[in-house]
Amino acid sequence: MIEQNNAPDTTQTLPKAYDPQAVEGKWYRFWEEGGYFKPRPNNTRKPFVICMPPPNVTGALHLGHAITATIEDALIRYHRMLGDDTLWVPGEDHAGISTQTVVERLLAKEGTDRHKLGRDAFVGRVWEWVHQYKSRIQDQHRRLGVSCDWSRERFTLDEGLSKAVREVFVRLYEEGLIYRGERIINWCPQCMSAISDLEVNHVDTQGTLTYVRYPLKPLAGETGTRYISVATTRPETILGDTAIAVSPNDARYKEIVGRFALLPLLEREIPIVADEAVEAAFGTGAVKVTPAHDPTDFEIGVRHNLPRIQVIGFDGIMTAEAGPYAGLDRFEARKKVVEALQQQGAVTKIEEYNVPLGRCDRSDTIIEPLISKQWFVKMTPLATPALGALKYGQLKIVPERFNKTYMDWLENIHDWCISRQLWWGHRIPVWYCDACGQMTVSREDVTACAHCESVAIRQDEDVLDTWFSSWLWPFSTLGWPDVSEDLLRFYPTSVMETGYDIIFFWVSRMVMAGIHFLGTVPFDTIYLHGLVRDAKGEKMSKSKGNGIDPLEVIDQYGTDALRFTLATSSTPGNDTKLVSERILGNRNFANKIWNASRFVLMTTAEVGQGKLGVPGITDVQPHTLADRWILGRLARLTQNVTRLINEFQLGEAGRQINEFFWSDYCDWYVEIAKVQMQGDEEAKLATAGILRAVLDQSLRLLHPFMPFVTEEVWHYLYQMSVPNYELWPASALIIAPWPHANIAAFNDEAEQQFGLVQEVITRIRDARNQANVEPSRRIAVEMVVGAETPMFMAQSPLIEFLARTEKPRLHATLAQKPEQAMSLLAGSIEIYLPLSGLLDIGKEIGRLDKEIVQAQQEIARLHTKLGNQSFVAKAKPEVVEKEREKLAAQEERIGKLQARRAELGA
C-alpha cells in the first residue's frame, strides 16, 4: 500500500526550509490511491458523515470554498483518526441560472445565441463546458487536501440525482404540495425567467415619490372637479392602473368609495375601492392599484375582482397596452409618463424617497413583479416539522444564535416558485395534452397522455430551480430513492457545515426534505462558519474583482499555511478578514514544525538504533522535571484539543496546538533536550524517546489542520523508529489513532516548579540584556533558593545552558548578600549576578525602586480586596485563599526588594 521510498533515506538530506510544493502532491496521491479516503466500517462507533456543499460548476473555487473545505476536512480527518466509519461525499452543483448565463455570454461572443442553436445543442454546449470546469474544481479541491471519497462524487444533474428530483416532484404533486398557478412572481427581464423570493436582493436606493392627482368622474349633477391624489415610486405603472384603493377606516374617503376616477393620460375609468391593505396614515392614504405589476396590488385585485393590465413586458419593454408608450424601455417610459403628467398638471409633488429596490441575485437587474403561470411548492406543511426538529432538539445549530434566523424564516414561509424559464436544469416532468388539455405528471418520460392516450403531448418547457435538486443532497447523494447500502449505512449524516449565508436557500430546505421524504432530519448538527472577507472587510465577489484565488495563496505559502489560517482566524459564525501577514506567519509555523522535526530526527538518529521503538507517548517515562512538565502539558493540550474539536471550536484548538508546539516544545523542551542529551546513555535514551513521542503526538493533533507537513514528517519519524514501518498497521498519519489524553501525566507540581525555573532563566536573560553583557560570555550567578535547593541543584545545568551562566552557586540562605551584583527576584528566589565593572549602581537603584512601587501597588490592591468583608465572606474559599497567597508572596518580595535597596544606599 505504501511505497517504500516515499521518503528519502537519510535525514541529512532534508532541506533547511520546508517546501510545500515538493511534498503536497505526493501525499495527496498517496492518500487517494491508497484508498484512505474511503469509509472503514466500525461496528462499535457511529459513522461520521458530511456531505460537501456542492460548489457551482460555474467557475473556480474561491476562499469561501477553501474555508468550507478546511473545516470539513479537519472534522473528517479527526473522526477518521478516532476510528469512526467516516465518509465525506463530494460533488458539484449544476447551478441553473449561473451556468446558463455564463455559457450564453460565451455564445454571444461567438455571435450566436441559444435560440439559434436550439435546446439540445445548447444543453450539449453547457455539458461540454461543465466537464471542463468540474475537473478544474476537483483539482482545486485536491490541492486543498480534502480527504473526501471521490468514488462517491455526485453532480446535481447526474442520472441518480435526476431520478431523485423526479421522484420528489411527482410525490409532492400527488400529495398536493406542488401546484401550478398564475401568480405574481419576481421576474428578471435579463435572465428572462421567474426567480424565487430568495433570489431577490433588496437594495435601498434613492428614488422619488411622485404624487399624482386623478380627477373623479363627476356624479350626475355634480359641479366642479374633485380629485384624489396618490403617490407612487413607479409612475409608469399608472398605465396599468385598474383601481384606486383607500383604507376602509379612512373617514376622508368614505363617501367616494364606489365612485370612479379617471386615469390621467389614458382616460380610463377606474373604481375607488376600500381595502385593508391600505394604511391611511401613509402618503395621501390612497393607493393606485396596478394588479399586474405589484404583489400587494395583485392581492387587492383578487379581492375586488379587478382586471389585470400588463403594461410592462417580460423583456422590460412597454407592451401595446401602454398605448403611446408601447415599445419604450420601462425606465424610459417612466420619464416620459412623468413629463406627460406634469404637462397635464396632474403631478402635485415629487419628493426624494428611499425605495427598497429588488434586484436579481444573479444579474443584478431590477426585478419586475409580473403575472405568469409557474410551478410552486406549498411550504407550510414542510416548514412546520422543520421548525419542530429544532425546537425539540433533533437538530442543533452552531453557533446557537442562528436558531432565531432559522425559526423566523420558517415561521414566515412563503410558497416556493420552482419553475425557471431556462434550458439548463432538471426539466419539469409534466406533459400537457393538446387533445384533452390535461396534464400528465410522471417519474418516467411519457409519449402519450395518461388521460386520453393522445400522443399530441408536449413536455413543460421549463426547468426547476437549482435548489430543487440540492435540497435533496444529503440523501440523493447516498442513492435515494433507491434503498441503497450507503443510504442505510450513512443516513442521516452527522454535520452540515456551510456558510451562514445559505441558511434559507439550502440548509432549512434540506431539513424539510429530509424529514418529509425520509422521516428523519438529514443531519444532527448544522455548523455555520463566517464569510471570508478581504483585507478591507469587504465580501469577496467576482464582480468586485477582490476575490483571492486560493491556488495563488497555496502556490505562495503552501496549503497547510492557508488551511491553518482559515481555521484559526475566527470563531464560529464570525467573518474572517484574510490578511497575508497571518498566512505568512502560518507558513512560518509549518517551517517550524519541519525544522523541529529535523532536529529531533537528527539528534535521535543514533540513539534510536534498535533501542527506541514506536514513538508512542505511553512508552516513555519522564526522568527529569522538564520531562514531567512537557508530558503534563501535552496531556492537558490533548484533552483540550479533543474537547474543543468536539465543540467545533477549531480555531481555539489550532491556536492551542500552535502555542504548545512553538513555545513549550520548541522554545523550551527542545532546548533543554540539548542539555539532557549530553548525559549518560539512559538519559539520552529517555530524552530521545520523549522528543519523539511528543513530536509524534503533536503531529497527530495537528494533522486535521495541516495534513501535508505532518504526514511528511511523520513518515520520517516512523521510518527511523519502526523496522519495516510500512507494514505497521497505522502506516500513515491520516489513519493513525487520535491520541488519548494521558490524564495520569497531569502534573501541577512540575508545572509550578518548572515555571519557577523558567522565570529564573528569563530574569537572568533580561538582566544580561539590560547590562549589555556580550551574548557569548558566561556569567557567574548566586542564588538564594531556600527550600527549593534540591530542585535547583538538579536544574542548574539548564540555567547554565539557557541563561549562559557558570555553574550557579546555590544557597539555602545567605546572610551576607553579594555586593557589586545585580539582584533579581524570581518568585521568592533571589538571584545575584556579580558583574564586576559592569554594574551601574544608579541604574540598579532605579530598577529596584520601580519594582518596589509595583509591588506596593499590588499589595495595596490585595489589601483592599482582602479587607473587604463581603469578599472574604461571599467569594469562593479557593479564590480568597489564592488572593492571600498572592499577598504573602508580594510581601515576601517587597521585603527582599527593600532590603536590597537599603544595602545599595541612597
Add this chain to the structure above:
RNA sequence: GGGCGAUUAGCUCAGUCGGUUAGAGCGGCUGCUUUACACGCAGUAGGUCACAGGUUCGAAUCCUGUAUCGCCCACCA
C-alpha cells in the same frame, strides 16, 4: 421597519463557568551566524477592553440604554 453581529495593543484577532498582573501574531525597540529553524532566537515597550448606567464581594465577560460600523430579513404605495 424588524433582527443579528462587531467595537479589546499601531494592525489582524483570541479571551465560550464572572475571579489572570487582559493574551497571541504582525509591526516597533534592544541584542544575537548560541551548528533544527533569520520562515529563526533572547529580551522589551505598548491597552480607561466604544460610551453611560445597573447587577455582583468581584465585570472585557451578565443586564439596560447610547454611539459607530457591518450583515440579514421586510409587499407601506
